[in-house]
Amino acid sequence: xxxxxxxxxxxxxYVFSGGSARCAxxxxxxxxxxxxxxxxxxxxxxxxxxxxxxxxxxxxxxxxRFYWQSFVRMPPIDLRNLLVEHSPFRYRVMHERTFRRFxxxxxxxxxxxPLLISLTRLRDRTNVIFDARQFEDPLRxxxxxxxxxxLFTHAPMIDGHHYxxxxxxxxxxxxxxxxxxxxxxxIFSQKGESEGGLFKRIGDVDHEIPEALRDRVVVIRPRHRxxxxxxxxxxxxxxxxxxxxxxxxxxxxxxxxxPETDLRARGKAPSAYITALVRxxxxxxxxxxx
Numbered sequence: 393x394x395x396x397x398x399x400x401x402x403x404x405x406y407v408f409s410g411g412s413a414r415c416a417x418x419x420x421x422x423x424x425x426x427x428x429x430x431x432x433x434x435x436x437x438x439x440x441x442x443x444x445x446x447x448x449x450x451x452x453x454x455x456x457r458f459y460w461q462s463f464v465r466m467p468p469i470d471l472r473n474l475l476v477e478h479s480p481f482r483y484r485v486m487h488e489r490t491f492r493r494f495x496x497x498x499x500x501x502x503x504x505x506p507l508l509i510s511l512t513r514l515r516d517r518t519n520v521i522f523d524a525r526q527f528e529d530p531l532r533x534x535x536x537x538x539x540x541x542x543l544f545t546h547a548p549m550i551d552g553h554h555y556x557x558x559x560x561x562x563x564x565x566x567x568x569x570x571x572x573x574x575x576x577x578x579i580f581s582q583k584g585e586s587e588g589g590l591f592k593r594i595g596d597v598d599h600e601i602p603e604a605l606r607d608r609v610v611v612i613r614p615r616h617r618x619x620x621x622x623x624x625x626x627x628x629x630x631x632x633x634x635x636x637x638x639x640x641x642x643x644x645x646x647x648x649x650x651p652e653t654d655l656r657a658r659g660k661a662p663s664a665y666i667t668a669l670v671r672x673x674x675x676x677x678x679x680x681x682x
Contacts, residue, residue: 394610395645398430401576401608405569406432406448409591410439410537410559411582412622416630418444418580419456420638421612425578426453428645434572436508436521439559441580442537443487446530449507450498457634463490464625479545484535491531499530506572509533510558510565514547519561519593521568522550560594566601566609581613584656612637612644616656 398404408418418441437445447456466486473482498504507524511533524530536548539556547554558565566577583591589598590611601609620633639650 393645393647395428395430397576397608397610398425398578398645401574403433403574403576404430405434405436405566405572405574405577406445407564407566407569407577407579408435408437408441408445409563409579409581409583410437410441410557412440413624413630414582414618414620414622414633415440415444416460416620416633417582417614417618417637417640419460419634420636421580421641422448422453422456422637423634424638424641424645430578432505432578434506434508434569434574436510436565436569437537438510438563438565439537439557441563442509442534442558443491444580445509446491446495446499446507446524446534449505449524450495451501451503451505452494452498455494457631459490459494460630460634461627462493463487464627464630466490468625477545479542481543483538483543487535487538488531491534499524508565508568508572509537510562511536511550511555512558512561514554514556517561519558519565520555521558521562521565559591562593563591564599566605570605570608576608576610579609579611579613581611582618584614584616584618586616586656610644612641614640614655615653617660619655619657 435445435449447459463486469480470482471480474480499507509522509524511520513520522533524533527533532548532550536555537558539547547556564579566579569577581590589600591597592599618633620629624630640653642648643650643653
């Protein structure tokens with residue numbers, strides 16, 4: 393059973409991939425691991441997964457469902473915001489209010505865990521992983537990892553550069569977590585197993601863990617594409633996804649079988665058609681003409 397990998401480990405890292413509202417799946421996985429007595433020493437995340445990583449790093453795991461409920465309860469659209477941020481979407485305000493309420497200064501507390509956040513430097517689309525402990529206000533990093541036009545219109549400035557969603561350049565930075573001294577890593581992904589490999593970055597959408605690391609990595613993800621949109625705001629729809637994460641984690645870690653995890657969305661994801669198109673172009677167009 394996969395749980396044995398974690399029981400043998402002396403230092404475990406958690407890596408939370410992005411997936412917007414589908415990251416609710418990670419809630420149940422987090423809860424089960426806590427029940428089993430598995431504790432992380434390092435947390436890393438990309439996109440929405442970085443917010444879940446921050447919740448764990450801040451030591452407020454038991455409030456994660458309240459955090460999500462507080463966030464989705466706020467209206468995401470306000471036309472008055474056009475005068476402030478040139479966008480009707482108010483996700484920045486929603487994120488900031490929820491973060492200040494639940495996390496605040498806890499990431500700088502002595503007992504806080506290291507928090508690594510994957511970002512994309514927009515100037516050259518290079519991935520950069522920041523250590524939140526080195527920033528007086530880590531909220532800037534978290535807002536940057538959520539930057540995606542037009543939901544956000546002003547990319548945060550960090551060290552003289554604009555940064556955005558790190559999921560497009562490294563959606564599962566497990567290599568950096570190993571570099572922090574972890575001897576085992578749990579990757580939380582929202583891409584279903586039936587959809588192929590992990591989404592690591594644009595250009596590596598079917599990523600496989602290197603063979604040399606497979607006995608040190610546990611991947612928790614749904615069996616199939618989940619029937620919930622990336623922009624879902626209703627907790628009544630997201631709570632069952634969190635419960636799905638709990639049951640799926642029991643399957644992965646304990647070898648159980650739960651028919652509820654056979655839940656799947658109809659048809660293929662739109663991204664699957666785009667990926668097929670790109671692969672087709674690469675097969676017929678010479679490299680020098682791309």
